[in-house]
Amino acid sequence: MPSLKDIKKRIGSVKNTQQITKAMKMVAAAKLRRAQEAAVSARPYAEKLQAVLSNLAKREEADAHPLLSQRGTGRALVVLMTADRGLCGGFNGNVSKAAERFIRANEQGFDEIDLMIIGRKGRDFLKSRLGDKIIKVYENITADANYKTAALIGQEIVNNYTNEKYDAVYVVYNAFQSAIVQNVTLEQVLPIQPAEAVAADESVIDYLYEPNRGQVLAEILPKMVEVQIFRALVESNASEQGARMSSMDSASRNASEMIGKLTLQYNRARQAAITKELMEIISGSESIK
Secondary structure, three states: OOOOHHHHHHHHHHHHHHHHHHHHHHHHHHHHHHHHHHHHHHHHHHHHHHHHHHHHHHHOOOOHHHHOOOOOOEEEEEEEEEEOOOOOHHHHHHHHHHHHHHHHHOOOOOOEEEEEEEEEHHHHHHOOOOOOOEEEOOOOOOOOHHHHHHHHHHHHHHHHHOOOOOOEEEEEEEEEOOOOOEEEEEEEEEEEOOOOOOOOOOOOOOOOOOOOOHHHHHHHHHHHHHHHHHHHHHHHHHHHHHHHHHHHHHHHHHHHHHHHHHHHHHHHHHHHHHHHHHHHHHHHHHHHO
């Protein structure tokens, strides 16, 4: 049985840990508000742009722009978005496992699948599982997700696709739903997928391009990739803060329960020690008589 000193020391240690988890919860809650606003603000534009370009892809020939061409199942790129820090529950593990399952299953039948990871935790999780697939890792950009960073990553992806290094590009990330719910999402970014087939009785409306079709497609199609990467970044950031806040709240509650149990154990041990001392005093007194 541990001594009173050991139990008291452990109570103090748990209390110190609880102070840290409470502080981390408050920080995550403050960051979550900003991250959630950014994620919610990015959705309408990204969704509308995706809808417009899906309709455009349905009306345009595949050779109208390289980003519209369907090339088959040669080489694919998976962009995985995780965090640089832990202590956020299953946030990093769930999305990393989803990327691993997608690559191993390879239901599309790609000859090769490369992996680009954004976030240190994704690299740490997959380096022993899919180390030969990892071609690039970006670190220290998830905490301050901005459009400029997303545009640079998007331009790199577009250049690789345009140069026919890859035949398809997918992105895997946690979509933010609430502080306790994050949905692992897999989306195909390239080639741009056309909208569903038009019904027989539905008329197809052609677009008018100004100044011309080539310039419009060359400007707007790469922009869609940048917007999709930016949206995934802000969604992932909001999900990370929500998961960390929830995880730290749970850790704080667990610490409170542990403190209660240790305090009860301490009181019982202290009572037993006092009772033992009283018995020794009484026994000594009786022996004197």
